[in-house]
Amino acid sequence: MKLLYFAWLRSKTGIGQETVDPPEEVRTVADLLAWLPTRGPGFAAALANPAVVRVAVNQEYARPDHPLRRGDEVALFPPVTGG
Amino acid sequence: MGVSVQREDFDPGREIEAAVAGRTDAGAVCCFVGLVRDVVPGAGASALTLEHYPGMTERQLEAIEAEARDRWPLLATRIVHRYGRLEPGDRIVLVVTASAHRQAAFESCEFLMDWLKTKAPFWKLEETPEGEHWVEARDTDEAAASRWQSSGQSSVPREIKS
Numbered sequence: 001m002k003l004l005y006f007a008w009l010r011s012k013t014g015i016g017q018e019t020v021d022p023p024e025e026v027r028t029v030a031d032l033l034a035w036l037p038t039r040g041p042g043f044a045a046a047l048a049n050p051a052v053v054r055v056a057v058n059q060e061y062a063r064p065d066h067p068l069r070r071g072d073e074v075a076l077f078p079p080v081t082g083g
Numbered sequence: 084m085g086v087s088v089q090r091e092d093f094d095p096g097r098e099i100e101a102a103v104a105g106r107t108d109a110g111a112v113c114c115f116v117g118l119v120r121d122v123v124p125g126a127g128a129s130a131l132t133l134e135h136y137p138g139m140t141e142r143q144l145e146a147i148e149a150e151a152r153d154r155w156p157l158l159a160t161r162i163v164h165r166y167g168r169l170e171p172g173d174r175i176v177l178v179v180t181a182s183a184h185r186q187a188a189f190e191s192c193e194f195l196m197d198w199l200k201t202k203a204p205f206w207k208l209e210e211t212p213e214g215e216h217w218v219e220a221r222d223t224d225e226a227a228a229s230r231w232q233s234s235g236q237s238s239v240p241r242e243i244k245s
Contacts, residue, residue, distance in 0.1 A: 007206035079220030082205025
């Protein structure tokens with residue numbers, strides 16, 4: 001699974017993108033948001049408040065119950081501030 | 084017509100001309116141009132850097148444009164959004180809408196900006212005398228976008244509110 005981090009999620013995790021192989025119990029977006037903080041202090045800091053983290057699966061906004069598959073591209077980012 | 088996400092500046096006059104070139108059925112063209120505002124007036128340049136999610140940005144802008152065309156009788160639409168480092172006074176974003184009459188052009192132009200601000204994956208990193216910081220999303224932008232929800236079924240996925 002390919003993970004992308006943008007804006008302060010990238011600064012806090014120190015990673016722009018990575019490929020991960022999450023444990024089998026990670027089946028949804030919510031599962032992923034619960035698992036990531038266990039990977040280290042940077043991830044724990046970035047995901048301390050999941051309410052301000054937006055998630056896109058394969059470049060479409062996804063809700064917490066959205067199912068995940070191995071080949072997915074999952075992006076994590078703060079609320080958008082363009083325009 | 085169409086969507087561009089680019090580092091380069093754009094020429095609003097040319098974009099308006101191109102949007103309605105060769106047509107005689109458009110009685111109204113609306114154009115919105117967003118500029119970088121000096122966040123700390125008098126404190127010198129406060130530039131910003133716009134980051135985006137290549138691929139998803141274009142998809143979201145195209146979905147937003149398609150939604151506007153579903154809701155209003157539009158003859159032409161154009162969205163240009165810049166990324167990279169921009170200084171106060173620089174152009175960031177352009178929206179052009181053309182229709183037979185002004186109401187559809189005005190309304191859809193405002194709709195496109197409101198939805199773009201809450202759905203297109205761009206983030207602003209501001210440079211201030213105290214250092215760099217990520218601009219936070221504003222509730223007023225969410226409120227501006229949500230007022231369009233009641234006027235029809237949306238085909239654009241809403242952001243998750245977990």
